[in-house]
Amino acid sequence: MKKSAFAFTVALALAAVTGCASTTTGAAEPTPTPSVSVLYACPTMEGAHLPPECAPYDPDAAMAANERYRDRMGIDDEARAAAEDASPDIVAVLRTAAAEKELSAVEVAALLVEAGALSPQVRAEARSVFFAVTGPKGGCLFGEVAGTSVSVEVGGYILDGGCLPAQ
Secondary structure (H helix, E strand, O other), X not given: OOHHHHHHHHHHHHHHHHOOOOOOOOOOOOOOOOOOOOOEEEEOOOOOOOOOOEEEEOHHHHHHHHOHHHOEOOOOHHHHHHHXXXXXXXXXXXXXXXXXXXXXXXXXXXXXHHOOOOOOEEEEEOOEEEEEEEOEOEOEEEEEEEOOEEEEEEEXXXXXXXXXXXX
C-alpha cells in the first residue's frame, strides 16, 4: 500500500471510530457554523439605556468592593482594652521624638520597639510615616507620625491580613 493510500485508510478508520464518518455519498452536507454572542461590560448610568450586547455593572460598587481588603475585622473587648492601655506609652514615645525632628520610618520602627511593640510595620509616604503593631492581646494599634503630630487608633486586623494596609 502506498503512503497516501495508507494515510487515507487511517483517516477513514479514525473518522468511523470517532463518529465523523458519513454513510451518504454524493454532495457534502453543510457543516453548522457556531454562533457566538459577545457581551461587553458597560457601566450603568442614570437615564441611559444600554444596548443588548452590554452586561451592566455599577462602577462605584465595583470600586468599593475593590477596596474591601482595607476594611478591619471586629475586635473583642479584652483585646481593645489591652491595646488602649498600651496606646499612651506609644504616643508618648513618638510625640517626644517627633517634637525634636521629623522622623524617618526606621526611627519610628526603633521607637515602637523601645515602647514595647513587637514586629512593628512602618511605611513612609510623602511627609508621613504610617505604622502599625499588634496589640498585647490581639487587634492592632495603628497610626501616623506627620511632623510633630502623632495619631494612634485601636482596631482589628485588616481583611488583607496584618495591621497596616498595603500601599
